[in-house]
Amino acid sequence: xxxxxxxxxxxxxxxxxxxxxxxxxxxxxxxxxxxxxxxxxxxxxxxxxxxxxxxxxxxxxxxxxxxxxxxxxxxxxxxxxxxxxxxxxxxxxxxxxxxxxxxxxxxxxxxxxxxxxxxxxxxxxxxxxxxxxxxxxxxxxxxxxxxxxxxxxxxxxxxxxxxxxxxxxxxxxxxxxxxxxxxxxxxxxxxxxxxxxxxxxxxxxxxxxxxxxxxxxxxxxxxxxxxxxxxxxxxxxxxxxxxxxxxxxxxxxxxxxxxxxxxxxxxxxxxxxxxxxxxxxxxxxxxxxxxxxxxxxxxxxxxxxxxxxxxxxxxxxxxxxxxxxxxxxxxxxxxxxxxxxxxxxxxxxxxxxxxxxxxxxxxxxxxxxxxxxxxxxxxxxxxxxxxxxxxxxxxxxxxxxxxxxxxxxxxxxxxxxxxxxxxxxxxxxxxxxxxxxxxxxxxxxxxxxxxxxxxxxxxxxxxxxxxxxxxxx
Amino acid sequence: xxxxxxxxxxxxxxxxxxxxxxxxxxxxxxxxxxxxxxxxxxxxxxxxxxxxxxxxxxxxxxxxxxxxxxxxxxxxxxxxxxxxxxxxxxxxxxxxxxxxxxxxxxxxxxxxxxxxxxxxxxxxxxxxxxxxxxxxxxxxxxxxxxxxxxxxxxxxxxxxxxxxxxxxxxxxxxxxxxxxxxxxxxxxxxxxxxxxxxxxxxxxxxxxxxxxxxxxxxxxxxxxxxxxxxxxxxxxxxxxxxxxxxxxxxxxxxxxxxxxxxxxxxxxxxxxxxxxxxxxxxxxxxxxxxxxxxxxxxxxxxxxxxxxxxxxxxxxxxxxxxxxxxxxxxxxxxxxxxxxxxxxxxxxxxxxxxxxxxxxxxxxxxxxxxxxxxxxxxxxxxxxxxxxxxxxxxxxxxxxxxxxxxxxxxxxxxxxxxxxxxxxxxxxxxxxxxxxxxxxxxxxxxxxxxxxxxxxxxxxxxxxxxxxxxxxx
Numbered sequence: 035x036x037x038x039x040x041x042x043x044x045x046x047x048x049x050x051x052x053x054x055x056x057x058x059x060x061x062x063x064x065x066x067x068x069x070x071x072x073x074x075x076x077x078x079x080x081x082x083x084x085x086x087x088x089x090x091x092x093x094x095x096x097x098x099x100x101x102x103x104x105x106x107x108x109x110x111x112x113x114x115x116x117x118x119x120x121x122x123x124x125x126x127x128x129x130x131x132x133x134x135x136x137x138x139x140x141x142x143x144x145x146x147x148x149x150x151x152x153x154x155x156x157x158x159x160x161x162x163x164x165x166x167x168x169x170x171x172x173x174x175x176x177x178x179x180x181x182x183x184x185x186x187x188x189x190x191x192x193x194x195x196x197x198x199x200x201x202x203x204x205x206x207x208x209x210x211x212x213x214x215x216x217x218x219x220x221x222x223x224x225x226x227x228x229x230x231x232x233x234x235x236x237x238x239x240x241x242x243x244x245x246x247x248x249x250x251x252x253x254x255x256x257x258x259x260x261x262x263x264x265x266x267x268x269x270x271x272x273x274x275x276x277x278x279x280x281x282x283x284x285x286x287x288x289x290x291x292x293x294x295x296x297x298x299x300x301x302x303x304x305x306x307x308x309x310x311x312x313x314x315x316x317x318x319x320x321x322x323x324x325x326x327x328x329x330x331x332x333x334x335x336x337x338x339x340x341x342x343x344x345x346x347x348x349x350x351x352x353x354x355x356x357x358x359x360x361x362x363x364x365x366x367x368x369x370x371x372x373x374x375x376x377x378x379x380x381x382x383x384x385x386x387x388x389x390x391x392x393x394x395x396x397x398x399x400x401x402x403x404x405x406x407x408x409x410x411x412x413x414x415x416x417x418x419x420x421x422x423x424x425x426x427x428x429x430x431x432x433x434x435x436x437x438x439x440x441x442x443x444x445x446x447x448x449x450x451x452x453x454x455x456x457x458x459x460x461x462x463x464x465x466x467x468x469x470x471x472x473x474x475x476x477x478x479x480x481x482x483x484x485x486x487x488x489x490x491x492x493x494x495x496x497x498x499x500x501x502x503x504x505x506x507x
Numbered sequence: 508x509x510x511x512x513x514x515x516x517x518x519x520x521x522x523x524x525x526x527x528x529x530x531x532x533x534x535x536x537x538x539x540x541x542x543x544x545x546x547x548x549x550x551x552x553x554x555x556x557x558x559x560x561x562x563x564x565x566x567x568x569x570x571x572x573x574x575x576x577x578x579x580x581x582x583x584x585x586x587x588x589x590x591x592x593x594x595x596x597x598x599x600x601x602x603x604x605x606x607x608x609x610x611x612x613x614x615x616x617x618x619x620x621x622x623x624x625x626x627x628x629x630x631x632x633x634x635x636x637x638x639x640x641x642x643x644x645x646x647x648x649x650x651x652x653x654x655x656x657x658x659x660x661x662x663x664x665x666x667x668x669x670x671x672x673x674x675x676x677x678x679x680x681x682x683x684x685x686x687x688x689x690x691x692x693x694x695x696x697x698x699x700x701x702x703x704x705x706x707x708x709x710x711x712x713x714x715x716x717x718x719x720x721x722x723x724x725x726x727x728x729x730x731x732x733x734x735x736x737x738x739x740x741x742x743x744x745x746x747x748x749x750x751x752x753x754x755x756x757x758x759x760x761x762x763x764x765x766x767x768x769x770x771x772x773x774x775x776x777x778x779x780x781x782x783x784x785x786x787x788x789x790x791x792x793x794x795x796x797x798x799x800x801x802x803x804x805x806x807x808x809x810x811x812x813x814x815x816x817x818x819x820x821x822x823x824x825x826x827x828x829x830x831x832x833x834x835x836x837x838x839x840x841x842x843x844x845x846x847x848x849x850x851x852x853x854x855x856x857x858x859x860x861x862x863x864x865x866x867x868x869x870x871x872x873x874x875x876x877x878x879x880x881x882x883x884x885x886x887x888x889x890x891x892x893x894x895x896x897x898x899x900x901x902x903x904x905x906x907x908x909x910x911x912x913x914x915x916x917x918x919x920x921x922x923x924x925x926x927x928x929x930x931x932x933x934x935x936x937x938x939x940x941x942x943x944x945x946x947x948x949x950x951x952x953x954x955x956x957x958x959x960x961x962x963x964x965x966x967x968x969x970x971x972x973x974x975x976x977x978x979x980x
Contacts, residue, residue, distance in 0.1 A: 082780045262874055263736045263746055264907065273736055276749035280777035283756055284770040293766075297757040304753040333894040400907040401735055434737065435908055506693045 051103065052275045076486050079493035082261075083448055086331025086496040096325035096333040096349050097426045097444045103324050105196040105205070105317035110232070110242040114189030116206055117177050121151060125174045127185025127382040128340025129355040137341030139220025139375065139377050143184030144169055146222030150230050151188050157222045157469070174338055175347075178323065179206040180315045180382035183218035183464055184341065191230065192238025196253055196316045201307060203324060205316035209233055209241075209302050212306040214471055219464045219470040240299050241257030247285040251278065253317040256310070257391065259431040266399035267314040268358035268383055268477060269460050274310030275463065279303055303432050315382060318389035325349050332492055333425060334445040337388050337457065341380035341464070348447055348488045350495060356488040357480035364465050365406040365476015375473045377466035384459050384480075389426040390443025393458035393477070394420045398433045398441070402460055406476050410435075411502030416458050417442065423449040423457065433504040447492060450485045542934035543874045545925045549959050552966035556921055560971040561803025569798035569806040570899045570917045571821050573862065576797045578669040579676070579723035583715040585707070587662030589679055590650050594624060596672070598647040600658025601813025605644065606637040611813030612693025612827040613848050616657035617642055619695030619914030623703050628970050630695045630942070647878035648809055648820070651796065652679040653788045653855035656691035656937055657814065660756050664703065665711025669726055676797060678789035682706055682714075685779040688944040692937045693850075713772050720758040724751065726790040730864065731903040734914065739872035740787040741856055741865030742933050743949060747783030752776055767940040788855065798822050805965055806898060807918040810861050810930065811952060814853035814937070817953050819832070821920055821961045823968060829961040831954035836936050838879040838949015848946045850939035858930050863901040863916025866931035866950070867893045871906045875933055879949050883908075888917065889931050896922040896930065920965060923958045 045062055047054040049069040057064050066280075072080055083089065113119050124144055126136075133141070141161065148160035148169060163169060174181045181187055185208075193206045207220075211229055215221040245251065256277045263273035279300065286296050303309050322335045331349035345355040354393055360378035367375070385394035397417035398401055400410035414435060420442035421427070427440030445457055456479035463474040518535055520527040522542040530537050545553055556562065574820030586592050597617055599609075605792055606614070614634065621633035621642060636941035647654045654660055658681075666679045681691075684702055688694040720726065729750045733739075734948055736746035752773065759769050776782045795808045804822035811818055818828040833851035840848070859865035869875055870890035873883035887908060894900070929952035936947040 273746055273749070276746070276753055277754075280749055280752055282775075283752075284773040284777070285769040287760055287766050287773065293760050297760040300757040300760065302755075304757070400911075404911070410907050434883055438873075438877070 041191060056225065060482065061088055067466055070454050073454055073482065073486050076451050076489055079489045080451060082338050082493040082496045083332060083489060084332050085499045086345065087500050088497055089332060092328045092330035092350065093333055093425050093446065096328050096331040099324040100278040100321045100444060101426070101429055102200070103198045103254070103321035104200065105253040105320045106199055107194060107196040107245055107253050107313060108197045108250045109245060110238050112189065112238070113187045113191050113193045113206070113208070116193050117179060117187070117196060119187070119189040121189060122153060122168070123170045123172070123370045124187065125177055125179055125181065125185065125187040126171055126340060127174060127181050127183065127380060128338045129344055129345030129357050130173055130342050131340045133167065133169065134146065135342050137377050138343045138466045138470070139380055139464035139469040140184045140186070142216050142220030142222050142470070143186040144171075145468065147186045148190040149222065150227050151190055173338070174382055175338055177206070178204055178319070180319045180385050181208050181218065182210070182311055182315065182383045183381040183462060184220055185382050186217065190234050192234055192242075193399050194313055194316060196313070197250075198320055198324070199250070201324065203320060205320040205323065207312045207316040208308045208450070208482065209238060210306060210312040213308060216471060219462070219471040220468050222469055236295050237299050237302065240289060240295060241282065243289040243291065244282040244286040247289060248282055251281050253313050254430060257314060257317060261391075261395055261398045261431045262434060264399050266392055266395040266402055266460070268311065269405070269462065270307070270399045270402050270481055271310035271314060272307040274314065275303065275307055278310055280504070311383065314391065315385050317440065318385045318391065321389055322385065327352055329495070332447040334388055334447060337384040337459070338382045338383065339379045341377055344379060344484060346480065346484050346488060348492065354491060356484045356491070358483045360485075361478050361481055363461050363476035363478035365463065366475055367463075367474035368472065371465065371473035375470070377464045379459070379461060379478045380464055381461065383461065387457055387459050388445060390424070390431055390441040393431045393460045394424070394443070395431060395433065395441045396458070396460065397435045406460065409480055420458060422453050423455050447485055447488050451489050454482070456480060456482060508714055542643045543927050544926055546955065546959050549924050550960055551872070552959070552962045553921065553924060555966040555969045556805060556962060558971050558972045559803050559974040560659060560804040562805060563971055565801045565804035565823065565915070566806055566898050566919065569801050569804040572797040573794045573917060574902055575673070576676075576727070576794035578726040578793045579672055580667060580718055580726050580786060581670045581719060581723045583665050583711050584668065585662065585711070586660045586664050586666045586679070586681070587667060589666050590652060590660070592660070592662040594662060595626060596640070596643045596645070596662065598650055598652055598658065598660040599644055599813060600647060600654050600656065600853060601811045602816050602818030602830050603646055604815055606640065606642065608815050610850050610853065611660070611939045611941040611943070612853055612937035613657045613814045614692030615695050615943070617644075617658040617689050618941065619690045619699055620659045622695065623631065624663055625660065626728065646811070647855055648811055650679070651792070653792045653858050654681050654691065654787065655683070655784055655856045656853050656935060657693055659690065663707050665707055665715075667786055667789060669793055670723075671793055671797070672723070674797065676793060676861065678793040678796065679791075680785045680789040682710060683779060683782045683785040686781060686945060692935070692944040693941050694944040695942055709768050710772050710775065713759055713762060713768060715761040715838065716764065717755040720762060721755055724754050726786050727903065730787060730790060734868055734871045734904045735907060737872050739865055739868040739875055739876060739933070741784065741859040741871045742878070742935065743780070743875050744783035744787060745780040746775065748780055751783055751786065770858065784856065787864065788858050791858045791864065793863055793912040795858065803970065804978055805920040807861055807920060810857040810932070811855045812857065813850045814850055817852060817957060819953065819957050819961060824961065824964045827964060829957045829964070831956045831960075834951055834954055836934050836949035836951035838936065838947055840936075840947035841945065843937065844946035848938050848943070850937045850953045852932075852934060853937055854934065855959045856934065859934050860930055861918060863897070863904055863914040866933045867897070867916070868904060868906065869915045869931070869933065870908045879933065892928055893931060895926050896928050899912070920958055920961045924962050927955070929953055929955060939952040
C-alpha cells in the first residue's frame, strides 16, 4: 500500500466522465476505458443468462452451423409449388401482422399482389378485401422464406430455391423487380403488375432452365467474392448481380428460349444492380436457420420488419418474436421526397446484417455510406463497432480494408444488452402511403427494447449453474 | 541570434541520419524530414528543366488532356485492316528491338504468330526466319497500339478499336487469350494457335457485331467503376470484364450468331478475369497519346518493356525512347517455377500505371498485393508513395479506401529524379525460355537510369528563363 502511494498514480476510468475530467485537470496519468452500464433493468436477467452453463457451447455450435452452411441456387419455381401457397394466401416481411395494423407499403404490395393473382379487379377492391380479412397473411420467415421491403410473395410469383446440399435444408426468396416504383416498395400501378407478369411468364422459367442446365450456382462463394468487390450484399449487390449473369447467361443462351427473350432477361438483370439481393437474403436465411433452436444460445437468428413492428428471433427461444415499433431510417431522399414521406423500417433484408453482411460489412463497401451521407471512415467505424456485439468473424467474408479480417457475424443478445451497441442496418426507405414506391435509403437500428425482451425470455429458460460436486473447490 | 540560442533548440534534420541520431542522443527536440538527394549527376539538368518557363503550363496542359480523354469501344476488326499491317509484319511490346536481342517470350510469341499467319510450318522454322531477319518488327506504340506481355500483334489477329469521340483519336489492342499457356507469355503450342484461330474466326466477329448493335461502350466509365470494385485494371480486371459482358451480351444474343457460338464466347470471356485488361490498356494509351509532344512538359506518356529493355517516352521529347535493361519482377511463382525461370519485365501493360491505374491504384485493389505476398497496408502505402511523383489526382478514378481521393496520375520525370521514388508497377511474369508461358506475378519498377536520361534530353530542349524586361525588378 505504501509503495502504491509512493508511485505516480495511473488512473483508469470506466464510464465516469466527471471523475476522469477531474483527474485530467490535475495532470495525472489517465486511461479512459469506454464503458456504459447495461440496458436498464437487465442486471438480473444478464446474471442468469451469463451463468447458464450451456451458453458458451450453444453459441459456439450456433456459429459453427452458420459458417458451415453453403447456399447453392438449385432451382426456381412458382411460390405456389415451392411453398404450398394457395390462392388468397400471401407471405409478407417481418413478424406476424394483420391488415388493420399493416403499414402503407405492406398494404400497397398486398393490393398489387391480389390484382396479380386475379383475386381483385382493382387495387382498391383488393384493399376492401384486405379490410374484410379476406387476405390470409403469414410471415415469410414462417415458411423458410424471406422477402425484401414489403416482402409480399403470392402463389404465382416465382421464387429462387437455395439449398444447403450437406443438410438438404432449403430457403426461398422472390425475384428482384428493380428500383423505384415496384411492388416491394408498396407500388401497384399497371406497370408494376405488368412487370410481375413478365417475371412469372418469362424471367422465372428462363432462369430456371439456365440453372438446371448449368447446375447449382454457389451463392455463398459469390457472396465471398462480392465482399472483395465493394458489395455488402444488402444495398450494394452490383458485383454479385454481374457474377450471377456471367454464370447463368451461357446456359440461358442455349436454353431454347427465343433470342429476344434471353436478351430481354439479360438486360433486365444487368440493368438492376439489386438483382442479387434476393439471392443474398435466402443464403443468409439458410445459414441462420441452421442455428435455430439450440437451447442456451443467445445468438440472434432473425431480424425482420413488417413496416409497423421490428422483430427479432433468438436461437435459444425457438419461434418466439420479440417486437417493438420499427424506427424510421435516417438517410437521403429521392428528389421530391422528405422525412415526412418515409415509412418506418420494413423488410426481411436485415437477415443480411444478422449473418454478418449489410451494415456489418460496410467496411467493404464504403460507397454505401457515401450514398447515405457518410465517409469511408464511417464505414470502417461502423464495421469495427459491430465486432463488439458479435460472437465471431466470418471465415468466408473477409474485408480487404481491414487486412482481410472476417466480417463481424453472429449477433449476441447478451453483448447488445451489455454494451448498448445496436446492430447497424442499412436499408431502402418506402413511402408510407400505399402506392408510392421508394423514397430514399438510409441507416437504421432495431428498437433497443427488443433485446431486453429477448434476454428476459432467455433468462426464463436458463439453466442454473451446476452445483459443484462435493469435495471439489 | 542571442534569442535563438537562449531557447531550447528544435532541430530539423533532412536526410542526414548521423546528425539526427547525435541530436536525438542528447534528448534535444528533433523533427526528421524525409529527404534524399536527387539522382546522382542530375543537378545541372534539374536546374535547367526547373527553370524552363514553359514547364508548369505544359504539364498542366498534359494533365488536362489526359483527363479529358474518354475512351469508347467503337469496333473490332483484324489488325491488318485496323493498322495496315501486311503479312510478315509484326508489332511487339516495348521500345524497338531486333530478333537477335529479343528475349525468349518475345521470340516465342513471334514464332507462334508466324505460324498463325501461315508464314512458317513450325515454330522452329519461324525462329529460323526470325534469325534471318525475315520478320519485320515494330513497336505497338509506334502504331497507336498496345499489347500486354510480348504484345505481338499480327495481321489476322482481331483488335479492339477505342476512340475519343471529341478528338477522333484512336487506340488499338489485341484480344486477351486468358492465363497460363498463351501467346503473349511466349507459348506457341498447337492449343495456343488453335485458340487464336477461334478468336479470329468467332470471338472477334461476334464481339464486333455486338458492339455495332449496342453502340459505343464507355470504357473510361467502366474503369471508374472498377476502381470502386477492387480492380486496379492491370492485374485485376474482374469487375471490368463482368461489366463488359453485361453490356455486350444482350446484343450478342441478338446478333444472329449461333446460340452455341454466343454461349462459347460468353464462357470464354466470363472465364477470363483478365479479358478487360486489353480494353483498359488502349483506354490509357488513348489518354496519354493526347498529352504527347507538348514542348516543355516533363510528364511521362509511355512506359513499356520488350523483355530486354525498359523504355519511357516523355511528352516534351517527342518520339525518343529512354531505355535501360529491364529488371526482373519480385513476386510469387506458379507451381514448378522459381526466380531462375523468370524473364525480365515485359509488356506494354505499364501504360496503366502511366495513366494512374495498376500499381498506382493498388489502394483500391488490396487483393493484388496479397497475390504477390503483401498486405492491405502495403497497397495503401504504395499508392500514397506514388502521389510524391505525380502531377495530379485522377478525377474519375477515386479510391474508396482513401476516402475517394483520386488515384495519383501523370508521372513527372522531375519528381522521380528529385525524390528517387520509382513508379510502382505490378505485372505478370513470363518464362524466359520461349514456349514456356506464365511463371508468376509480382512487383517491379523501371530501371532508375531511364529518368536521368529523359531529364538530360528535357534539359537539352529547355528554354532559358526569360530575361526580365528592362526596368522591372
